[in-house]
Amino acid sequence: MFLLASQAEFRQRLQILDEPIGYLQYRCLLGSACPNERAGIHERFSDHNLYALPKHPSAYNLSMRLTSASQARSLLANTPRLPKPSKPSTPFPPRHLTTSPAKMTHYPILVTSDIVCPWCYIGHTRLSRAIAAHKEKHPADTFHLKYLPFYLNPPPQLQAADAPAFPVKSANKRDYYAAKFGAERGRQIEDRIVAAAASEGLRFSFGGNTGISRNGHRLVYYGQTHGGEEGQNNVMLGLWRRYYEREVDITELEVLVEVGVESGLGSADEIRRYLESGRDGQTVDKLAEEQRMNGVSGVPNYVLMDTWEVSGAQEPEVFLQLFQRWKDLEAKGQVKSGADETAKGNGVGACL
Numbered sequence: 001m002f003l004l005a006s007q008a009e010f011r012q013r014l015q016i017l018d019e020p021i022g023y024l025q026y027r028c029l030l031g032s033a034c035p036n037e038r039a040g041i042h043e044r045f046s047d048h049n050l051y052a053l054p055k056h057p058s059a060y061n062l063s064m065r066l067t068s069a070s071q072a073r074s075l076l077a078n079t080p081r082l083p084k085p086s087k088p089s090t091p092f093p094p095r096h097l098t099t100s101p102a103k104m105t106h107y108p109i110l111v112t113s114d115i116v117c118p119w120c121y122i123g124h125t126r127l128s129r130a131i132a133a134h135k136e137k138h139p140a141d142t143f144h145l146k147y148l149p150f151y152l153n154p155p156p157q158l159q160a161a162d163a164p165a166f167p168v169k170s171a172n173k174r175d176y177y178a179a180k181f182g183a184e185r186g187r188q189i190e191d192r193i194v195a196a197a198a199s200e201g202l203r204f205s206f207g208g209n210t211g212i213s214r215n216g217h218r219l220v221y222y223g224q225t226h227g228g229e230e231g232q233n234n235v236m237l238g239l240w241r242r243y244y245e246r247e248v249d250i251t252e253l254e255v256l257v258e259v260g261v262e263s264g265l266g267s268a269d270e271i272r273r274y275l276e277s278g279r280d281g282q283t284v285d286k287l288a289e290e291q292r293m294n295g296v297s298g299v300p301n302y303v304l305m306d307t308w309e310v311s312g313a314q315e316p317e318v319f320l321q322l323f324q325r326w327k328d329l330e331a332k333g334q335v336k337s338g339a340d341e342t343a344k345g346n347g348v349g350a351c352l
Helices: 009-014 023-032 035-045 069-077 118-137 171-181 183-199 214-245 255-263 268-278 281-293 316-331
Strands: 015-017 052-054 107-111 142-149 170-172 208-209 301-304 308-311 341-344
Touching: 023 052, 107 118, 118 183, 118 214, 118 301, 118 316, 142 214, 142 281, 170 171, 171 183, 171 208, 214 255, 214 281, 255 268, 301 316
Parallel strands: 107 142, 308 341
Antiparallel strands: 107 301, 170 208, 301 308
16 A cells, blocks of 8 residues: 655646546555556656646545555556646646745946046946946846046136037147156056056057047937937947047047937937037036035046945956945845945046
8 A cells, every 4th residue: 555645745746637647546556556567557657647636636535545456457447548748837836946036136326437537438348347247147137327527627618608619629648648747657657548448458549639528528418318328328438439449539529420420319410509509518517516526536436326436447346246235235125234435446547
């Protein structure tokens, strides 16, 4: 004789069929049959009816006992063969195999940067690597980046709001750095930045001209209002790539128009009219001044989840640690416990 250990075990391993042989009956057949009959019984039922759950509970009986081989053979003969299901189901999966869906975490990040800051482009690349690495482990998590303007060199428009938007005076980059830092230090800074960029797969070149970045920030703002986060990101990358990798003067009107069109913000005529109008100039100036009033003295500067401040183009590991810490705090219901902490560098990887 053979008795099933529990009804729960029986239900857990069965699937619904019209005329099945229950798990208990199957085990009773094996226990009651002679050795040379067991192989046939197992072959007939183990792949299909072993997982069968009758539609009507009366179709099986946990107290059923088969005490003779004749009873077993009779039950076997009267049980029809049923086709194997194409994909066996498990209506009652074992509890230890069930998993709860992953909780999604949202990461808002404010980025203060200047288009003519090389460390801002490098920092963007490192932050992007950190986000990609995090999403490999937590694909459901989302990130939202918003760029805020900063002027390494405040434009004259801050003193003369009615000044025309174009043309903008520009100068040779190397001459500018030499005048600002001295010739020798300017070369050292250039070498260091080029090496850091190369480590991120960027090919920086310091040829070409530089100038006031106000109109570029206006185009970023236009991207935010007309293309959302994607429009904003496309404009930032379009300007950075031209300025640092192609030696293009991004103060020129037609260069900015080209970036706007490539970013999907509208037609060339629409973007040209916007840029020439000077619209949103004072709004951008105010946003940039607010960042200085908030204590931002160098860029890039990141505020993560309105909780942690990271200054400078930090390595991806810095961001990854904060992403995971926030996720852990959120899981504990303590997402504000790290407020007002900062992760600041020692001036390395920042434009001042």
